[in-house]
Amino acid sequence: MAHELSNDQARRIIVRAQLLDADRPGDVVEVAEQLGYLKIDPTAVIAPCEHTVLWSRIGWSYEPGQLQKAFELDRQLFELDGAFRPMSLLPLMLPAMRRWPQRESTRQWMDANARFRADVLARLRAEGPLRASEIPDTAQVARAPDGWSGSNQVPIMLDFLVRQGEVAVARREGRQRVWELAERVYPRDLPEYGDDEAALLLEERRLQAAGIAKQKSPWTPVGEAGEPVAIEGSRRKYRVDPRALAALDDDTGGRVAFLNPYDGMLFDRPRLKELFGFEYVLEQFKPKPQRKYGYFAHPILIDDRFVGLLDAELDREREALRVNAVHELEPLESEEHEMVRAEIADLAEWLGVGVAGER
Template identity: 25%
Template sequence: MTAVPGTEVELSLPEARDLAIAASLPADGFPDVTAALAHLHIVQLDSISTLARAHQLTLTTRIPDTITTSIDQALYNGTESIAFDYPAHALALVPLADWPLWAFRRRASRRRPQYPDQKARSSLLDRITAEGPLPLRHLRENTAAGAGWDWGPVKTAIEFLVWSGDLASSRRTGGQRLFDLADRCIPAEHLNDDLTDDECLTRLLTHAATALGVATADDLADYIRIPTPIAARLLPATGLTPLRVQGWGPAWASHEALTSPPRRSRDPMFLGPFDNLIWYRPRVQRLFDFTQVFEAYKPAARRIHGYYVCPLLAEGRLIGRADLARNNETLTILKAGFEPGAGLDAPTHFADACRSLAAATTQTRIELADSAAEPAITRRLRATLALKGAKRQGNR
């Protein structure tokens, strides 16, 4: 790192990449879900479960020796909740202690035309007050807001009551969110809207920088989904360090990132497509020269890489990707590919990441589809997977 006029440091691209990985995926991981959430502050949710739920994949990569099913046990089966669902990035898990920081979005939601009128609010809130936490399917029944499906009248009303803070969701049943009065979900010490909008955003930008390590104003704005000009205006008040990154221009880094030397001790791993490290495609392109795409919602004929594609992180680079699914205790590799310059060890890294993922998702077998890649690559991967398996078995 070298000093440049007007900034404290200048980072090379490899240095920035190491800092970003170390911030998002600390070498030693976290002891539990609560600690991982407290560091990331936002963990995206998604309904697709082809491999595992998005939040399960994100959190298991950061908590050593854990499995995806234990994530939901920690989130929803304890005596006390540890997070609430909120449209922070997209719909995401947010630590309970961060409730005050989203007051700016709650206030904005109450000003939007979709915010339910008094009659609709009273109908839904009175029912929940009387009956306790309810899933959406029950709230669609016999409400003044009417019936609907997907983003129909009831769902729209419920979501805006969540966004505005009238309701909150910190529990699930059968995979469905339970909606309850906010004061029955959020501890009293956190249940307030006392901070100004600028105070909220300044603290949230600081949290985003801690989770990202080094980032541009645009990257930090994307983390909490606010306009970049607002982030740029507030960043000087955050206490973050201004710097430059080779090929980027102005950027910002957390104190922790610059004072804690990054360590590359993480084993190869597949990142879920909603992982915090790869949320923002322009940043992924800048950091890794890797084009991140998510094609699950495209027609099959238009997909290039597959349905549920996970990038492969190894030795500080994104070196490949795989379309993955689980079925009957089998992790299936439907499609696989490596980036140019992935290196001779790429198949070994791929096999190691497959075995780690299979263990995390409690799959006992790994299968590679015949059409997963070009014949030569498929043969190499199959041989490497078999070789790794033979070694593991022989060492028992």
């Protein structure tokens, strides 16, 4: 029999699962363990995604060097598919990585470039860690440029090898990845899981991060993980993390949070619209005359309500966080205005700049 939750209760579970409640986490690894991934994106209107995601959870005590240390020195995180992930997820992902690729055209390309693959691995074994630009392109068969990659086949081969668990990102130099053999980066004492057990545990971890998710969601596939839940006003089949459900009465309340447009909280747009009444459209790729809220507006969450969008950008020349507008989706009370202004001031202080143009 399904649990029954009000819409308010469902939102609170989701907010807490995403570490956006008043009880802030203590460090980078705690955030990564709960959320499952920290998306890496170079768009830095305010700050890169991986850093704003962590700041919005941890707050003023977060420093970018903490992420670098957890990833490069402590090896508590690893990089895969455009995200930093907790090392505890790697053994759950390895069974599927060893079966990759599934697409026939990719298998054919890898087979045709067997010598190229061996060349790349041999170069890393002898000289690694290396940037892609330091590895010769000896591909026998080239893939056509797709808009994301050029004619050099080395970055493509490295991306494929990291998906197979053969190589790993050892560190970053700026936005450049530095590659190494996986055996020299990943811990050697990782537990082993069979395909079915690993898949189930991954679904449970996704539900842990989501709190509540649709059973067959393409955005957060959780399968049979958790328990069925009926949510007030919804006919959709949701699953709930039983630990989050059990802790519902321990709620410590909410706070203000500015969310990077690529924040995982915003990923499942249908859930966002149905449970939060928030229909978010990223206007980054719209022509300027068609933008209503701004190029890279950050949604504003207060408690469990999306109340507006912050259109702001870091002006490095003037050393200021320039606030173009605070768009209210619903009229804010004076206390809420003060909370938003205080969060803007905290954001500027974290960036090491002042505030300009606040409205």
